[in-house]
Amino acid sequence: xxxxxxxxxxxxxxxxxxxxxxxxxxxxxxxxxxxxxxxxxxxxxxxxxxxxxxxxxxxxxxxxxxxxxxxxxxxxxxxxxxxxxxxxxxxxxxxxxxxxxxxxxxxxxxxxxxxxxxxxxxxxxxxxxxxxxxxxxxxxxxxxxxxxxxxxxxxxxxxxxxxxxxxxxxxxxxxxxxxxxxxxxxxxxxxxxxxxxxxxxxxxxxxxxxxxxxxxxxxxxxxxxxxxxxxxxxxxxxxxxxxxxxxxxxxxxxxxxxxxxxxxxxxxxxxxxxxxxxxxxxxxxxxxxxxxxxxxxxxxxxxxxxxxxxxxxxxxxxxxxxxxxxx
Amino acid sequence: xxxxxxxxxxxxxxxxxxxxxxxxxxxxxxxxxxxxxxxxxxxxxxxxxxxxxxxxxxxxxxxxxxxxxxxxxxxxxxxxxxxxxxxxxxxxxxxxxxxxxxxxxxxxxxxxxxxxxxxxxxxxxxxxxxxxxxxxxxxxxxxxxxxxxxxxxxxxxxxxxxxxxxxxxxxxxxxxxxxxxxxxxxxxxxxxxxxxxxxxxxxxxxxxxxxxxxxxxxxxxxxxxxxxxxxxxxxxxxxxxxxxxxxxxxxxxxxxxxxxxxxxxxxxxxxxxxxxxxxxxxxxxxxxxxxxxxxxxxxxxxxxxxxxxxxxxxxxxxxxxxxxxxx
Numbered sequence: 001x002x003x004x005x006x007x008x009x010x011x012x013x014x015x016x017x018x019x020x021x022x023x024x025x026x027x028x029x030x031x032x033x034x035x036x037x038x039x040x041x042x043x044x045x046x047x048x049x050x051x052x053x054x055x056x057x058x059x060x061x062x063x064x065x066x067x068x069x070x071x072x073x074x075x076x077x078x079x080x081x082x083x084x085x086x087x088x089x090x091x092x093x094x095x096x097x098x099x100x101x102x103x104x105x106x107x108x109x110x111x112x113x114x115x116x117x118x119x120x121x122x123x124x125x126x127x128x129x130x131x132x133x134x135x136x137x138x139x140x141x142x143x144x145x146x147x148x149x150x151x152x153x154x155x156x157x158x159x160x161x162x163x164x165x166x167x168x169x170x171x172x173x174x175x176x177x178x179x180x181x182x183x184x185x186x187x188x189x190x191x192x193x194x195x196x197x198x199x200x201x202x203x204x205x206x207x208x209x210x211x212x213x214x215x216x217x218x219x220x221x222x223x224x225x226x227x228x229x230x231x232x233x234x235x236x237x238x239x240x241x242x243x244x245x246x247x248x249x250x251x252x253x254x255x256x257x258x259x260x261x262x263x264x265x266x267x268x269x270x271x272x273x274x275x276x277x278x279x280x281x282x283x284x285x286x287x288x289x290x291x292x293x294x295x296x297x298x299x300x301x302x303x304x305x306x307x308x309x310x311x312x313x314x315x316x317x318x319x320x321x322x323x324x325x326x327x
Numbered sequence: 328x329x330x331x332x333x334x335x336x337x338x339x340x341x342x343x344x345x346x347x348x349x350x351x352x353x354x355x356x357x358x359x360x361x362x363x364x365x366x367x368x369x370x371x372x373x374x375x376x377x378x379x380x381x382x383x384x385x386x387x388x389x390x391x392x393x394x395x396x397x398x399x400x401x402x403x404x405x406x407x408x409x410x411x412x413x414x415x416x417x418x419x420x421x422x423x424x425x426x427x428x429x430x431x432x433x434x435x436x437x438x439x440x441x442x443x444x445x446x447x448x449x450x451x452x453x454x455x456x457x458x459x460x461x462x463x464x465x466x467x468x469x470x471x472x473x474x475x476x477x478x479x480x481x482x483x484x485x486x487x488x489x490x491x492x493x494x495x496x497x498x499x500x501x502x503x504x505x506x507x508x509x510x511x512x513x514x515x516x517x518x519x520x521x522x523x524x525x526x527x528x529x530x531x532x533x534x535x536x537x538x539x540x541x542x543x544x545x546x547x548x549x550x551x552x553x554x555x556x557x558x559x560x561x562x563x564x565x566x567x568x569x570x571x572x573x574x575x576x577x578x579x580x581x582x583x584x585x586x587x588x589x590x591x592x593x594x595x596x597x598x599x600x601x602x603x604x605x606x607x608x609x610x611x612x613x614x615x616x617x618x619x620x621x622x623x624x625x626x627x628x629x630x631x632x633x634x635x636x637x638x639x640x641x642x643x644x645x646x647x648x649x650x651x652x653x654x
Binding site: 057058059061066067068070072073074076077080084089090091092093094100103104107108110111112217244247248270271274275276277278 | 384385386388393394395397399400401403404407411416417418419420421427430431434435437438439544571574575597598601602603604605
């Protein structure tokens with residue numbers, strides 16, 4: 001059980017922000033002397049000593065929505081490798097479809113962790129409850145978000161550009177002669193869905209060419225059925241799993257990919273070079289994104305409060321065999 | 328930080344085994360009165376109270392070698408779903424190629440966990456250091472092993488039968504007319520490699536038809552190159568990733584799969600139905616194996632010491648498109 005006291009208690013007692021408490025404890029510059037004294041007085045009043053507050057467990061928690069979609073283990077694996085040289089152990093907790101995210105965070109907080117990387121979590125879901133993440137902040141545990149953004153949390157956000165993913169996909173398909181292009185994405189409440197949809201509409205397509213289902217292969221099949229019925233000859237997907245479902249629906253209709261339908265995925269998660277046909281997809285720059293998350297979290301764990309910046313990374317279109325000229 | 332005392336200290340003081348201490352604390356029958364008194368005296372001597380020893384964090388640790396091979400996240404995902412109704416949160420720690428396993432275990436122990444499920448960990452590696460797992464046992468934290476076995480730890484072991492995986496694969500290939508069948512497996516020190524190799528030799532094949540490399544796609548390519556050069560027309564693999572590497576090597580030689588070479592994987596990890604060609608593979612019964620692990624761990628966390636039993640599960644051969652008649 002963690003015996004780590006809450007920085008928020010100190011902050012409330014001293015009448016300052018949690019980040020100010022953190023800066024005082026870590027000896028950072030730019031703190032007024034009376035502020036510094038107020039924090040030190042609060043520590044004395046509440047019986048905390050600096051060692052206890054600075055207690056480190058050497059553990060970083062990585063929170064993912066699930067482990068089935070290979071994109072999430074790929075991020076976790078990379079973060080694990082990058083934190084190892086800093087002598088941090090990464091533990092991964094999965095909260096399927098967000099249902100369990102609050103429990104995961106409460107558990108990690110209770111166990112005692114130094115920091116959190118949250119991938120496609122509550123910050124990616126515009127309807128999610130952010131209170132669990134506020135509790136992390138109050139406890140002085142910094143969080144970096146990958147593929148999510150919200151102005152309600154003062155954190156750092158590392159994202160792959162959804163707009164560039166869509167524009168690169170559409171440009172490739174148009175160069176192959178496709179005009180009736182559809183977009184198959186996940187639920188509307190997710191930020192990547194909203195961003196991809198906006199980018200798609202700005203490229204001149206109509207709302208009727210967007211199908212919002214779920215991010216799995218089954219979601220891809222459902223979306224493909226509607227988009228194919230409406231006469232689309234190419235489909236841009238919100239995940240690789242959706243793209244595999246789209247291909248499956250095409251095959252079940254005896255349509256050839258890419259002969260009769262071109263399909264583009266998103267993520268370039270592991271194994272996509274081995275699919276039938278090998279999947280043309282938009283590669284998230286996982287390595288560079290994880291590097292940014294690790295260095296951002298290291299700075300935050302060192303007492304430098306993040307300023308809410310969103311770092312946006314450019315994805316690469318990886319052209320394999322699931323796209324071809326319009327028949 | 329965990330403040331959980333070590334049951335081994337109590338056991339040493341009382342002159343009994345850790346499992347006896349556990350049984351006394353949990354009020355299990357079959358303990359002699361003088362033994363019970365010795366344990367209670369030891370508790371008094373060492374200043375432990377029962378509440379502290381029975382302190383539960385509600386957290387189960389799942390240890391996997393890595394997260395890239397989709398077989399491991401699949402086990403973790405299923406265990407996560409199965410532990411949820413019992414109000415346990417699953418945290419997953421990865422120790423790539425065993426290098427980090429001791430660190431993972433030390434971290435989990437320090438954080439304070441109720442139990443551990445170790446998948447293809449040190450118990451699967453005949454050369455591994457088992458001390459980290461002995462420390463877990465000394466601390467009264469039970470471990471269940473999936474796909475590993477050792478007589479050096481008193482635990483419970485849940486395994487998929489390697490012998491049946493190989494015999495089902497070979498029977499299928501022989502029914503298709505193949506005689507020159509090769510086996511591509513991982514490093515020799517791993518128990519599944521040893522068991523698959525023994526089963527393969529017992530079916531009448533020679534040692535020269537076994538290639539031991541590593542469990543990845545790259546390992547599969549290397550093994551395939553040698554087995555193809557030696558004239559094999561079918562290859563049975565130790566993992567799905569190896570099978571994908573074998574297919575890649577065949578394609579790079581302009582050989583058709585299954586026209587010129589039949590390939591069988593092992594695991595039936597997620598997405599293998601989407602590969603080119605869809606992979607014929609041996610499915611580990613992940614659901615049933617995880618059920619056995621969860622119920623075994625629940626019993627052990629309840630104070631019932633496991634007796635070293637190895638539970639062996641029968642795999643299913645899933646026939647898809649990577650196997651066909653010998654040309």
